Structure formats: structure tokens, C-alpha cells
Amino acid sequence: MNCIEYLPFQLFTSLDMFHILFNKTPMTGRMALSASTISHSSPVLTITRNLLKTHRATYKRWRKTGNGYKRGLSGRKHGNAGWSNRVLGKLVGTCQATSRGAGNQKARLAKLLPNL
Template structure:
């Protein structure tokens, strides 16, 4: 038995404790709910941008190691790509506030 459970009736699980939150009286402590916020995945936030109802990203393969590549193949790697429709559910979960 920990030291905190002796002094805190919330941790002991007793139902006779009446909690007060902003003037409201709750007879049962389990009725108080806490809303947790979702976290933004920072690696995804650096790579994807929101556009209307989808996302866009840069095309990989243009940063370094391109000596000897033809201009035609490098030009194909420029620009932006939109997200695949099958991946949108994952992106919305990783970027909840974008």
C-alpha cells in the first residue's frame, strides 16, 4: 500500500468522496471525464502539407547523389505529389490539427 493511497480517498476507490469542479457537485467520481488532446506527429508534419481535403509532399530523390543522372530523370523528380486515397486515414490521424 503506497503512502499516497492512505491520504487520498480518490486513489483508495471510496465512493463516499464528493468531488467539486467549478461549482458542480458530483456524487460519483467516475462521472468526471478528462479530454485528452491528440499529438501531432512532427516527422509527418515536416513532410506533408494540407491542401483542401488531401495532402501533398515533395518527391524524394533530389537532395544529393545526383551526379551523372540525366536531366530528364531529375526533372521527373521535381514538383509535388498528392497523397494516395488509401493513405488519407493514416495522415489524418498523424496530423489531427492541420
């Protein structure tokens, strides 16, 4: 027995796999015979389907700590020419993510940053 009998999706080109994954129209021709086999038993499609991606904007703003997440305070990057040193001094440092109520940032960050 060769590997083609075990892995029927190897008979298709990458363009055919793209058509199977993303096209909503019915398939015809040689792809119509094996579409159900590919969509249900392919280990490649299973891995693709379960891939969790990191939200890149959140990744750039937040850092993981021992018991939560932290970020720098907002309001210091630009647009503050002419502000007093007293006001700018308050915008130095970090703040922690909240974990209670409607603004539960820890739960949301756990979903946006699954690979941290």
C-alpha cells in the first residue's frame, strides 16, 4: 500500500485545496468525488481549522506578568507639547488589567493573546 491510499488529499494541487476550502459553489469534475473525504478526514484541514492567531495590536500593547497583564499608561506618546512636567509626570508607569465586572480585561486578553 502506498501513501496515496491513506492520504487522498495529496492528489490535489494547492489551487484545488483553496477551491475546496473557500469556494461556496458546488464542485464538479475530479474534485466532486473526493470532497467529502478531504473535508472530514484530512489532518491538514484539522490543523488549519484549530489554529489560534494572536491579535497583533493587542500583543504590541500588553505584556504578560505572573498574575495578569500590564501595559503602559496612555497619553504620553504625542500631542503633549506645552504640558507641564507635573502633568506629564503622572503619565509615567504601567497599569494592570482589570479582572471583574463589565470591563473584565483579563478574560478578553486571554482570548486575544492565546499563545502568550
